[in-house]
Amino acid sequence: MATLAEKKQAYEEWREHCKRVQSITDTALLANETPAERDRRIARLQSNYAAFCEYYFPHFLTLRDKSTGEVIRTIHNAPFHNEAARKIRSTPDLKAVFMWPRGHAKSTHMDIFVPLWLMFQPKRLINFMVVVGKSEDSAKRLLGDIQAELEYNQRLIADFGKQKGSASWQEGEFKAANGVKFLACGRGQSPRGLRDREARPDYIVIDDLDDDELCRNDKRVRELTDWVKEALFGSLDVGRGRFIMVGNLISKTSVLANISKAKGVFLSEVKAVDKNGEPVWREKWTREEAEAYRDFVGYRAWQKEMMHNPIVSGTIFHAEWIQWRKVLPLRDYVKLICYTDPSFKARKNDYKASVLLGKRRDGSIDVIRAMCRQCSVTEMVRWQYNLYDENPDAAILYMMEAIFAQDILLDDFESEGKTRGYQLPLTPDFRQKPDKLARIESISPLWERGFVWYNEKYKDTPDMQTLIEQTLALERGGTAHDDGPDACEGGMYYLQRDTRQKNNKPIFGKRPSPKNGW
DSSP states (O other): OOOHHHHHHHHHHHHHHHHHHHHHTOOGGGTTOOHHHHHHHHHHHHHOHHHHHHHHOTTTSEEEOTTTOOEEEEOOOOHHHHHHHHHHHHOSSEEEEEEOOTTSOHHIIIIIIHHHHHHTSSSOOOSEEEEEESSHHHHHHHHHHHHHHHHHOHHHHHHHOOOEEEEEEETTEEEETTSOEEEEEETTSOOTTOOBTTBOOSEEEEESOOOHHHHTOHHHHHHHHHHIIIIIGGGSBTTBSEEEEEEOOSOSSSHHHHHHTSTTOEEEEOOSBOTTSOBSOTTTOOHHHHHHHHHHHOHHHHHHHHSSOOOOOOSSSOGGGOOEEOOOOGGGSSEEEEEEEOOTTSOTTOOEEEEEEEEOTTSOEEEEEEEEESOOHHHHHHHHHHHHHHOTTSOEEEEEETTTOSHHHHHHHHHHHHHHTSOOOEEEEOOOOOOHHHHHHHTHHHHHTTOEEEEGGGTTSHHHHHHHHHHHHOOTTOOOOOHHHHHHHHHHHHHHHHHHHHHOOOOOOOOOOGGGOO
8 A cells, every 4th residue: 555655746746747748749730620631630540540649649659858858759659559459449358468578568558548549439449447456556556647648638638528527537436528437446356346337347457467476476376366357357247348468477377377378368479579689669679779678687587577488586597697609510519419308207297308519629518409398209209300300410419318218219219210211319328317406406517607508599489498497497395397407417417528538637657655645
């Protein structure tokens, strides 16, 4: 609950925002517009979401110098903003999750632009909007933005009339002059029976419901997920209406993750950059800005906040130890090993992992390729054969733990080999292995001392991301998957063993006399 001083400060900030809205949305430029021109302009804006946003909300889509107030540039909607708006308008009964990165205007579009676009269509498409936040105070602040537009946006008022209702127009609950009701609600509050006379909510937007503290408690996440599905969704008229959740995936154990997987939910998942490292909202920021942001916040925060890949931090490996670089041509490595952990007869939800490791002449090791996924044995075998086909002249040693190299597994390798016309030269690892975590922990100094690097070409691929996630999540007593790090340990053991054998040359000479002491 916000203190009185915090509420007062928030109100003053809101008043300043209202003044900016009023000043920036001046309509003087349209003084000579004829009624026919006005009608055509409004019709065009009602049908074109991007144009609607740019005309009515220049204060949101203009980047200004903070000291002088001068316009630096206009920011246009990204394609995914416009696609989302069209999807919402065309689907009256919609259950959707918009999983967008931090700073990509989730709240701006879903809490302000889209509902106002629906509200000012030729035939109104929204009657009762509910905004749900982490708390009632945060929901009121979110709702305050749309309230400011309705009361102070001169362009909206000029085209659609004064919207401040003559009746109740209070913080967190108000009704516009055209009859649309707005209400703020905090997470966990009872929304049962919400109605405005005969009308129930028909546009519910749940905004950034999750936080780090909540996501650390599985029970609370389950209870809040039930609240969203039962009490909140139940406040619609038997499911009729637009039911929208927005946020970024800060944890795989979160309400957002659970709702996005529910049957019948439309998911819009947008990552900050594409597979080539280019920003998906190019209208707002450049590749250089994205890279600078990533370099400053670090790999783990970047993946969590911007790429929907939350990495649980363990205690053995640290995010700052993860390094990326361009790898060498395979022929330039001292030795290459592709080591596989097939997780055969292990937990049914375990991952199968294969990693291609290469040792450079300076002793450093590159993780060149990785397969780390929940898949069938056939898919795992096919990946290794594909690697062999792609690099027929590379001297890669293919290894797998001997206990797994038994008939049922070898049948899959043999079957794939018959299809391709050759057999993969698979070498069993006969080591008597100690405790898995102890083995993996013993090689962690290689990361800490900067000897291990990852192939930057595959930085944003699911397999490499999963391998990094499993590595960073390792800790004693933890339940995180460890198949990827285990495969790395197997390959690195043999790369390091060969080095020790080559470097530790025997010394011949006279045995020292015992009387000379130690």
